[in-house]
Amino acid sequence: MRAFGASLGCVWVVACGYLAVLGMLIQPAEAGCTDRANPKCCTGRNNECFEFTRRKAVCFCDTYCQKTGDCCADYQAVCQISVQNVSAGELRTECCKAIDCVVGSWGPWSECSSLCGGGSKERTRQVTVPPRNGGTPCPDLKQRRGCFGHSPVCNAAEEVAKILPDSYKRNFKDPWRRPHMLMKEVKPSYCVHFRVKQASTACRLGLWSSPLLRERSVCIECQGEAMGNRSRCEGDGLEATRTFWTAASVPGCQGSWVRESSREQCTCPQHSLIFV
Numbered sequence: 473m474r475a476f477g478a479s480l481g482c483v484w485v486v487a488c489g490y491l492a493v494l495g496m497l498i499q500p501a502e503a504g505c506t507d508r509a510n511p512k513c514c515t516g517r518n519n520e521c522f523e524f525t526r527r528k529a530v531c532f533c534d535t536y537c538q539k540t541g542d543c544c545a546d547y548q549a550v551c552q553i554s555v556q557n558v559s560a561g562e563l564r565t566e567c568c569k570a571i572d573c574v575v576g577s578w579g580p581w582s583e584c585s586s587l588c589g590g591g592s593k594e595r596t597r598q599v600t601v602p603p604r605n606g607g608t609p610c611p612d613l614k615q616r617r618g619c620f621g622h623s624p625v626c627n628a629a630e631e632v633a634k635i636l637p638d639s640y641k642r643n644f645k646d647p648w649r650r651p652h653m654l655m656k657e658v659k660p661s662y663c664v665h666f667r668v669k670q671a672s673t674a675c676r677l678g679l680w681s682s683p684l685l686r687e688r689s690v691c692i693e694c695q696g697e698a699m700g701n702r703s704r705c706e707g708d709g710l711e712a713t714r715t716f717w718t719a720a721s722v723p724g725c726q727g728s729w730v731r732e733s734s735r736e737q738c739t740c741p742q743h744s745l746i747f748v
Contacts, residue, residue, distance in 0.1 A: 504544025505533040505551055511604065513551035573610035574601035584619040588626035588713065593619045625710055633707025633717040634748040635692060637680035638740065659696030663738035664708050666690050666717075666729035674724030680745075681722045689732070691740035698747045705747035708734070720748050 504523050505512050514521035517536035523544055525531055531544035533551055544550075576598045585591035594616040603609055668688050675681040684690065694705035709715040709731035719725035740746075 504531055504546040506546050508533060513547075571601065571604040572608035573599060573603040575610060575613065576600050578615070581617075584621040586619075586621040587623040587710075588621050588629045591619050591621050592616050628708070629710050629713050629715055631707040631715070633692070633705075633709070633715065634720045635717055635745045636720050636748055638693065638742065638744050638746050639680075640746065640748075659699055659703075660737045661693055661695045661739055662704075662734060662736045663740050664692050664694065664734045665732045666692060666709065667732055669714060669728045669730055671727035672725055675719060675722060675727070678719060678722035678725055680743075681719045681725045684719075684725070684727065690729070691744045693738075693740040693744060693746045695746060707747065 514534040518534040521534040522532045537543035581595045582593045671684045
C-alpha cells in the first residue's frame with residue numbers, strides 16, 4: 473500500500489508540473505505597440521510613446537527603447553520595416569522611419585466672393601503624402617486674400633433709386649399730347665420687390681413714405697416712360713445686394729433696401745410706389 477501510495481503521489485506531482493509548464497506556454501500574448509493609437513511607433517526618444525502590457529507593466533514603442541531594453545514585446549513585429557537593399561543585395565532594417573507630409577502645388581485663385589466692393593478669394597492644395605511615424609505635420613492647405621469685385625453690374629448697385637407714390641403715374645392719357653408722340657412705342661412696365669433695410673426718421677413725416685419701415689416688403693413699379701432710352705429704371709437694384717433709395721417729394725427721407733425679386737410686364741397693387 474505505501475509503495476502504491478508513493479507511486480500515486482509521484483504521478484500526481486508529474487501531472488501538476490506538466491500542467492504548470494503548459495499554462496506558461498499558452499498564456500495570452502502581451503499587449504503592446506499594436507494596441508496604441510496612431511502613431512503606433514515613434515522616432516527618437518519619446519516618453520509619451522508607451523503602452524501597458526497585460527500585466528500592467530509599462531513598455532515603450534520608440535526607437536530609444538532598443539538602447540534601454542524596455543521595448544514592448546511586439547515592437548520588432550510592429551515597428552520595424554524590413555526593406556530590401558537592392559544596391560547592396562542584402563536585407564537591412566529601417567526602424568520607425570519618420571515620413572514627413574508632402575503637399576502639392578497651389579491651385580488657382582477662386583473668383584472674388586463679392587461682385588461689387590470688398591470680398592475675398594481663396595486657393596487650396598492637396599496632400600500627396602500624409603505624415604507617418606511622427607513625421608512633420610502638413611502645412612496650411614488653404615490660403616485666403618482680400619479682393620475688390622467690380623463686375624459690369626456694379627454700376628447698377630451704385631445707383632440711387634428715386635421713388636414716388638403711384639398717384640404720380642406717368643402713363644396717363646394726355647388729351648393735349650402731340651400726334652407724333654402718340655405714335656411712340658410704349659414700353660411695358662415691370663415690378664421690383666424690395667425688402668427695406670433702413671429708413672430715415674424723416675420718412676415718418678410724409679403720408680405716403682411713412683409705411684417705408686425696416687424689414688417691410690414694398691413693390692416698386694418701373695413704368696415705360698421712366699426708363700428713358702434704357703430698358704430699365706435707374707436704381708432698380710441687384711438681387712441679394714443692398715442698394716439705396718430716396719423719396720423724391722419728402723426731404724430727408726432716404727434709406728437702403730435689398731432686391732428680392734422682379735417680374736416683367738407687371739403692375740404693382742394700388743398705393744404702391746414707382747421709380748422716377
